[in-house]
Amino acid sequence: MTNFPWLSVVTFLPLLGVFFILLIRGDVETVARNARSGALWTSLITFAVSLGLWINFDNSTADFQFVEKVEWMPGLGLTYHLGIDGISMFFIILATLLTVLCIAASWVSITERVKEFMIAFLVLETLMVGMFSSLDLILFYVFFEGVLIPMFIIIGVWGGPRRNYAAFKFFLFTLAGSVLMLLAILTMIFEAGTADMTVLLTHDFPLGLQPWLWLAFFASFAVKMPMWPVHTWLPDAHVEAPTAGSVILAGVLLKFGGYGFLRFSLPMFPIASADFTPLIFTLSVIAIIYTSLVALAQEDMKKLIAYSSVAHMGFVTMGAFAANIQAVEGAIVQMLSHGVVSAALFLIVGVVYDRIHSREIADYGGLVHRMPSYALVFMVFMLASVGLPGTSGFVGEFLVLTGTFQVNAWVALLAATGVILGAVYMLYLYRRVIFGQLTKESLAAIRDMNGREIAVFAPLLLIVFIMGIYPEPFLAVMHVSVENLIERYESALAAAQGAASVAAK
């Protein structure tokens, strides 16, 4: 099966689905129904194929696998070049899985322009998968920025009352960062003479250039992450986005930044990364403490979870730049775990939003009386979010903090206070929504989750526990690639140090 173009298939299968959905004709009802099932089947098949990546993945090599390379526009030096390693593989599966769940979760809540909604989602899937599997800088940039468009549309068309503000804020923030990145990408291509990332990964960029390139990429990744203080687009985007939009945004799009740091910043600009590590540590710690406190004060459920995402992403940036095996693997696990857990939490808000059409915490209370299954599911993801051992959230945070402590104990200590604050705001949220007496009239007849909704949560529950109790299958995929990354990083630092000491003599 080595010749089978796995990555291209996973990337472009959704577009094939789009093609068929475009062909649907008939009255509004029929179109909506067929668009739904068409999208669901497409995403399911894509997900199934993407699992093939994991099954056929070779854990023993740090090289890129499933590589496809075709000259695209030789005159411009453009190459269609895909491939994955232990760092990117799971993000693709995360994207394909969450797309399935998003489509299932939008089954009844999206009633207008269903066809267009499904198309937007499938296009988004193609772009996300393409982003994680690109090995050509230009191709990467196209996917990376392309994602903005369907997401902008999803927020702007199917969003809440302030959707225009949110959509533009989202677009402008992320675009502002990206412009600098484009300049950096062009500079890199001129400097190294190629856009091939496999070559760039071993290219030593001049010391004088590295900080500028690093900062340009940082501008883009920091917004995507989002890191404090460029995080303010996130709460607005989440609040206005439809449930499925929030899920993809939190579950996959927020991982672009972390992935970028690991794919570009650390290996390509190691010296600059080392120099800027204090900056990253500072911003991460601020993000963790600041946004945790802000989350505590929120009155809107989605906003609260959005802020908690910023805090969780703080652990990712911190771990990535602590740059040892535990911290980096922890950062990746944290991203995957957050992808599952925050997605689930947004779905959880979606469940009651579909019923009551309110995200205000004050409009709820005592739901456990009418919705015990809901209370249980919410409980599990709440605990995963606060990083209880035995859930996926623990493994990520624990590894990140273990690794960071070896580098800088103060940073680890300050970040660990976020674990306390996380418990405070999540338990406080849970108490106000789920516990207490059920006195509100609007909730008197609220129904518990139905079969479709339970089916959406079931795989996420399973992943949270498997990653928490037996994360070995996940970690095993990462080991070699992460070791390779650290080796590359450390040898570059050592070389620079050697050069500096020679120069000093």
Added chain:
Amino acid sequence: MYLAAVFLPLIGAIIAGVLAFAKHGAEDRGPGLDRAAQWVTSGAMLLAAVAAIFALMDIVSGGNTQAVEIFTWIDSGSLEFSWELRSDTLSIVMVTMVTVVSSMIHVYSIGYMGHDPGIPRFMGYLSLFTFFMLMLVSANNLVQLFFGWEGVGLASYLLIGFWYDRPAANAAAIKAFVVNRVGDFGFALGIFATFMLFDSVSFDTIFGLAGEKAGATMQVFGGEFHALTVICLLLFVGAMGKSAQLGLHTWLPDAMEGPTPVSALIHAATMVTAGVFMVARLSPLFEQSEIALNVVVIVGASTAIFAATIGCVQNDIKRVIAYSTMSQLGYMFFALGVSAYSAGMFHLITHAFFKALLFLGAGSVIHAMSDEQDMRKMGGLYKLIPVTYVLMWIGSLALAGIWPFAGFFSKDIVLEAAFAANTGVGQYAFWLGIVAAFLTAFYSWRLLIMTFHGTSRADEVTLAHVHESPKVMLIPLAVLALGAIFAGFALFTFFVGEAAPEFWGNSLFVLESHKALEDAHHVPLWVKFAPLVVGLAGILLAYVMYMFAPDLPKALASGFARTYRFVLNKWYFDELYDILFVRPAFVLGRGFWKSGDGDLIDGVGPDGIAAAVRDIARRAGAVQSGYLYHYAFAMLLGIAGLVTWFLVVGG
């Protein structure tokens, strides 16, 4: 055997959880499902207890000491550890105690919670709690210990908040979880530091290397410190949180919002003893740091006296016992701190029996009094509930340390060890311990007299309903009473006497130079008798104040009004924390949100730019006036500008 003891409770919990959901779906809200849940969980716990006893006999007879590895948990670089059950005397003793006491509490709950609508859920939580505790005590690495550690925190959160309609219960549940997390925060940092020093978190490795690293220093927190002191102090913060030691104790009294069997489970057998167990388990590390050991002694002794003073003025029957637990945990800690680990463990085990007995006995009283917990509204109950009365006497005798009850043996050896340590902190602990022993006896009999003697202060309706508890509640109490009577006498030789070295094997580690326990057997005679004498004196004082001169307490309270209020309000810890942490967190959160995110970041960033763009657009719009001469003038200006530029640059 060992696996069964640990995992049967989990299976029971899962089945009970399924039944809880089945019950919600069932039309008749079936009592059959309630019965099933009670039988399954209690049965599983009893089986686990039997399995544990077999495992204990096995280990005592020198058998199987192999750890049982289940599977790898985390493997990342050199950090690697598994789910694994450690099998040595310390672990198995704890497993046995936990399963035995927990099974009694399960059976008791069948009666106590008999009328509650949430029976399957309650039984499931109890079993889950026990499971986490078992994972904690059988851990073979720090992270699994941490798993159990946070797990009991979760289960106690669920149990304290079991009656989720009550705002007070919800608040207490969150408080318990969060205060515990503060402790866990220290624990976690301790684990990171351990990994930094040893490159491992497995007990076998770190214990093996501890001696070698005794003098090692560590570059951490911007300075160079003695590595094991740093590690032990951080880990001890965790122990303080879990075992409700001074500073991190505020959650424990509030935890009384949960149903009474929970109080017994949390405050007797499990959870709060976890901190004591942890220090004992890590004795190879603590032994290498005099500073850490001294801190343990000081915190323990201070807690012992602090909690005892509060216990003397509380009026809620459960809170009195809760503070007494805190106080007794303080005893255990200072025993550990003077390197008398086995004495601390001895007190832990005897305490588990008599404290579970006292709590469940108090539950029996509350049950009889139609859920009344205020002792000021009780009195004269001994005729109405005689069996409970006798059982409470037994528990109190054991707690006060009266011969030949269990507490006598364990408290004596703890105090003797503190004295024999022959250090400043040892003396500090000894004298505070003696005073606390006096107070302990005093408040125990205060409780007995206020509850059972004198004239009744309850209203007629309640009084008419007073009844002795059913057998399903009394039999577990009787079993625990047997423990409270005989455990001290029977276990003395094994835990701290002649058979101790063989009994403990290598599960506890004491440096040669730490002789407190050895010397404890040779202290002056007055030291041996002092605890008993002050205990009797305390009982006597209680009789004087509450039976013979009932006006005296009031006179004292008004005579020392300020002191009384200070103690009654628990030294104002809650108020202090509220001002220091809780309110600032909310104020900061709101401030960061509105001013930080809203005004500053958005104000300067996107909204500011948008506003600026709009402003420029508006001004630009104003230029488009439509008058020809405006445009002409602008063009002229432009030409003038261009010409100037060319002249300057080109010239």
